[in-house]
Amino acid sequence: MSAPDSTDSALLRELRALYAQVDALYSDWSCPGSTECCRFGITGRQPYVTSIEVTAIERALAQRGGPLHAKKRALPLTADVAHERICPLLDRQGRCSVYADRPLGCRTFYCERASAGAGPAREQLRELVRRLQELASRQRMGGELARPITRVFGD
Ligand code: SF4
Secondary structure, three states: OOOOOHHHHHHHHHHHHHHHHHHHHOOOOOOOOOOHHHOHHHHOOOOEEOHHHHHHHHHHHHHHOOOOOHHHEOOOOOHHHOOOOOOOOEEOOOOEOOHHHOOHHHHOOOOHHHHHOOOOOHHHHHHHHHHHHHHHHHHOOOOOOOEEHHHHHOO
16 A cells, blocks of 8 residues: 555545546436445446545545455355455445445446436546546556456455
8 A cells, every 4th residue: 555645635636526526427316225236246347446546445445444354345145156256345234345435437337227327428427537547647657547446456
C-alpha cells in the first residue's frame, strides 16, 4: 500500500466529485442489494479498476483497519458455490466493505437489471470513463489501464 501524498489527495477529491456525478446520473435507479453483481461466479464478469480507484479503496480499507481477511469475507450461499468467485471486498454480512469508495464499475449497474433500464446516455458514461482514465493517468503512467478487481485485491 503506497503512502498517501498530496497529489493523490487532490486527485482523490476529483475522483469523489466524479463519483458524485455518476451517482446523480443514476439517482432514479434502485438496487435490491442482492450483491449478485459482487458474486463474479454468477455474473461471469467483474469490475476493472484504475490506479486512482485502487488508491481510494486502499485508503478506505486502511481506515477500517486493513484488508479483509479471507475469514471475514462473505460465506458462499450453498455448497455448490463453495468455490464461487466473489469480490474480495464483500464482507461476511454480504455488504460492500468500501461502499462509499466502490469503483466506477460498481456504480453503473453492470448487472442484468441495468440492461433493462434507460440509464444515462452512452455518451455521458463514455465521457465519465474518459475523465476517470485521465485522472488515473495523471496519478501515474499507465494508471488508466484498469485491472480486474480480484487481481488487485485478491489473496
Ligand atoms: S467493490 Fe463492493 S460493490 Fe463492487 S463488486 Fe466489490 S463488494 Fe461489490
